[in-house]
Amino acid sequence: MExxxxxxxxxxxxxxxxxxxxxxxxxxxxxxxxxxxxxxDRDDAKDLVQDTYLKAYRFIESFQKGTNAxxxxxxxxxxxxxxxxxxxxxxxxxxDYQEVETYYNSEEVDRQITPDLRVESLKDMxxxxxxxxxxxxxxxxxxxxxxxxxxxxxxxxxxxxxxIPIGTVRSRLHRxxxxxxxxxxxxxxxxxxxxx
Amino acid sequence: xAPLYNPFIHDDGKKPTCMEMLQLIVDNQAxxxxxxxxxxxxxxxxxxxxxxxxDMAVSELLKEKCSGENCPDDLxxxxxxxxxxxxx
Ligand SMILES: [Zn+2]
Numbered sequence: 001m002e003x004x005x006x007x008x009x010x011x012x013x014x015x016x017x018x019x020x021x022x023x024x025x026x027x028x029x030x031x032x033x034x035x036x037x038x039x040x041d042r043d044d045a046k047d048l049v050q051d052t053y054l055k056a057y058r059f060i061e062s063f064q065k066g067t068n069a070x071x072x073x074x075x076x077x078x079x080x081x082x083x084x085x086x087x088x089x090x091x092x093x094x095x096d097y098q099e100v101e102t103y104y105n106s107e108e109v110d111r112q113i114t115p116d117l118r119v120e121s122l123k124d125m126x127x128x129x130x131x132x133x134x135x136x137x138x139x140x141x142x143x144x145x146x147x148x149x150x151x152x153x154x155x156x157x158x159x160x161x162x163x164i165p166i167g168t169v170r171s172r173l174h175r176x177x178x179x180x181x182x183x184x185x186x187x188x189x190x191x192x193x194x195x196x
Numbered sequence: 197x198a199p200l201y202n203p204f205i206h207d208d209g210k211k212p213t214c215m216e217m218l219q220l221i222v223d224n225q226a227x228x229x230x231x232x233x234x235x236x237x238x239x240x241x242x243x244x245x246x247x248x249x250x251d252m253a254v255s256e257l258l259k260e261k262c263s264g265e266n267c268p269d270d271l272x273x274x275x276x277x278x279x280x281x282x283x284x
Contacts, residue, residue, distance in 0.1 A: 013283060020279065025272075032267035046271050053275045057282065122253045130257045148223055149258045155225055173223055180254065 009061045016060050023069040024056055030070070030151055031077055037146050038081050040135055048085065052077040071153065075161045078143070086139075117181045121188035133183035141176035148173055203229040214244050222251040 011019065031052060035045035055076055056063070063072055134142060147153045147161065159166045204212040204220070214237075220226040221234050238245040 028267045028272060028275075029265075032271070033263060033265040036265045037262065045265070046268065049267065049271060050275055050278070054278060054282075057279050117250050117254075119249050119253045122250070122257060125257060128261075130254075130261045134258065134262055145258065146262075149255050150263050152224060155223070170219065170223070174219060177222070177251065177254070181250070184254065 007064075009064055011061060011065075015065075016057070019060060019063070019065055019069075020057055023065070024053065024073060027070050027073055028053075031073060033150070034074060034077060034146055035081070037134070037142060037150075038078075038139060039085055044085060048077060048080055051080050051084070055080065068157065070151075071157045071161055074147070074151070074153075078161055117185045117188065121191070122184065124191060125184070125187065129184065129187045133180055133187065136183055137176060137179055141172065141179055144169060144173045145176050145180065203227065203233050214241060218244055218247055218251070221248065222255065224255075 028049065032045055032049050035048040035052075036042060039045050039048060052073060056073055059076075063069065134145060137145070143162065144158065147158045153161070155166045155169050158169045162169065164172075202211070204217045206212060217230070217234055217237065220230060226234065234244075234248075238248060
């Protein structure tokens with residue numbers, strides 16, 4: 001996964017082209033979607049995806065043919081986003097993480113803060129509600145939802161992509177889902193579900 | 197029905213909470229065995245049943261509504277031509 005840490009491979013020009021076309025390019029739509037969901041801007045997403053693919057090609061000998069190309073690419077994109085884009089935005093990374101693993105013992109508290117969202121009210125969300133709710137989450141929470149729900153990564157893969165422990169992946173996902181449901185619940189209310 | 201072996205049990209023998217089981221299911225990280233066990237568990241646990249249905253509905257909605265941003269064709273072409281230039 002590391003750009004520099006993996007034992008350096010040696011590929012011929014043809015092999016490089018094959019890896020790039022057969023192992024990297026098939027993920028371009030997922031990568032673009034990820035870039036768009038991170039930056040919330042189509043032009044920024046394009047730049048981010050292009051940077052990522054050019055970097056991936058430049059460092060292709062750090063990638064071992066036939067291994068997890070998707071996770072490798074996602075990690076490069078996420079790092080580029082942090083280094084190049086997040087820095088640009090004035091907004092500091094402000095959430096207070098409290099990412100303690102004791103969150104499993106907080107079921108009582110959880111019951112109070114987790115809105116009792118109903119499946120019936122979700123069925124009426126046929127517009128942009130879910131997308132807006134996702135976009136409104138802080139980028140760190142948004143990211144784990146994208147990786148898990150949209151891209152189907154395993155905890156271990158997410159931990160590597162994000163450079164955080166698995167326990168943090170789990171607690172972050174848990175909090176992200178609760179925040180998302182709170183948002184959806186407020187949409188449901190505004191749509192007239194009083195008991196949403 | 198005889199109680200099934202709980203495949204969610206921790207390495208140290210500790211019993212998992214409902215929330216821990218539910219999270220593995222909703223995060224799509226559970227094994228087939230865990231899934232089967234959880235289905236039976238939900239027959240007797242209303243809070244899990246309710247939360248499961250809401251969480252899965254949210255997850256489905258996410259997949260349906262938030263995956264659709266396709267990479268524009270011109271970007272694909274642009275990347276390919278830049279790679280060619282790097283090789284030249
Ligand atoms: Zn339960």
